[in-house]
Amino acid sequence: MQEAMIKRAKELLADGTVNRVMGWKKGEFVYDTTPAVFETAEELEKEFVCNDFTQANLSKYLIKESRKEGKILAFLKPCDTYSFNQLLKEHRIIRENVYVIGIPGGPKLDMEKIKAKGISGILDVKNENFTLKIETLYGTETMPFYEAVSGKCADCKSKKHVVYDELIGEDGDVLASRRFDMVEKLENMTSQERYDFWRGELSKCIRCNACRNVCPACTCENCVFDNPKSGIDQKAAADSFEENMFHIIRAFHVAGRCTDCGECSRVCPQNIPLHLLNRKFIKDINSLYGEYQAGADTTSKCPLTDYDTDDCEPSIVHERGVE
């Protein structure tokens, strides 16, 4: 896969279709992969990487990159194409300046899950027939591939590319995922249990803002959380209220636009299950206003900027029976 991508990128650079390539760059270890822009064939040869750890969604970077001189090549996994499409819909990316090559998605691996097995001093990780061969300083270890699959890939919603100029590999289908199971489980708890669950999670937040910074739906030039008059800008929460506030407002701001790309939960250093907040909104929107997948197209109306005169009343929430 990586070889085919480098080969195609070099061709497109050489024939002048693009003048830059957006991909991932090798780090010190096999699992260190960072989004990066490459300008020459030599750089691609030396540093370009696409492996089981290249999880990062590149679409948000294209907001800035598409405003630069010339066209850029971007490699997008199926989930990333949803984010890309949503950004096109919001007029954030200049489409003519991006050449999209769709590549197969995961399942990608989560290094933390390998380390959690007590495996340390990791030098290399290879997937051999769905068994991971892990070279470490202390010898070779093995573990089943599926036990190391990242959270976002475990709940994959679609293997289909919704936008591309060309594909490397096969296109897939929308999947019947079980991504709402945990939301449902929480819904069936009592109000007090839910409160305790979320207190336990949200109180871990250190307000590093990584979830906002990585989110392809959070692209405001002036974010409310950067407003010095808001009282909640750029600082750790001083009270549980502020923790709740940050998360409620951020989730609300991306409601109807969040494609469920999974980046927020992936980058959270505190492992807060942020996807549950987004999925709660997605689930509610689907059941109250009709099935809607953000980023699936560029023409449909976002459910929150639309209405129906027969919409349900908010009392539907209060009628859910005893707490």
Added chain:
Amino acid sequence: MQVNENFEPVIVAFCCNWCSYAGADLSGTNRLNYPTNVKIIRVPCSCRVNPIFILRAFQRGADGVIICGCHPGDCHYTSGNYFTRRRITLLYSMLDFLGIERNRTRLEWVSAAEGAKFAAVMNQFTEDVRKLGPNRRLEDLRCRKQ
């Protein structure tokens, strides 16, 4: 939960200028009683109510928050309250999901002619919140009065 009979909840009511605020006014001129617990904040349209307003109200000491607007179809700006309805439904559902008591939030449509409805809604909502006791799950300790 223990119910403190002397507990006087603070209720913040966001009322749209064109219907509900006028409805509140009418209930006053008709000498109908509604509890002094209710603090009215006038907004140009129910859809002016940003979720942050609601959270701020809870932060600064509200025990319940109610939004009032024109009946669907009657919004002064034609469609504002239709957007309100979707947003607020989703927001209230999210607050419920986070374990905030669902009866602390409400939305009612009150027209300028419905002075009696305004009083009845406020009496009922104040009683519902009184039963829940003080807002503890979405409060800011730094803002607590006692």
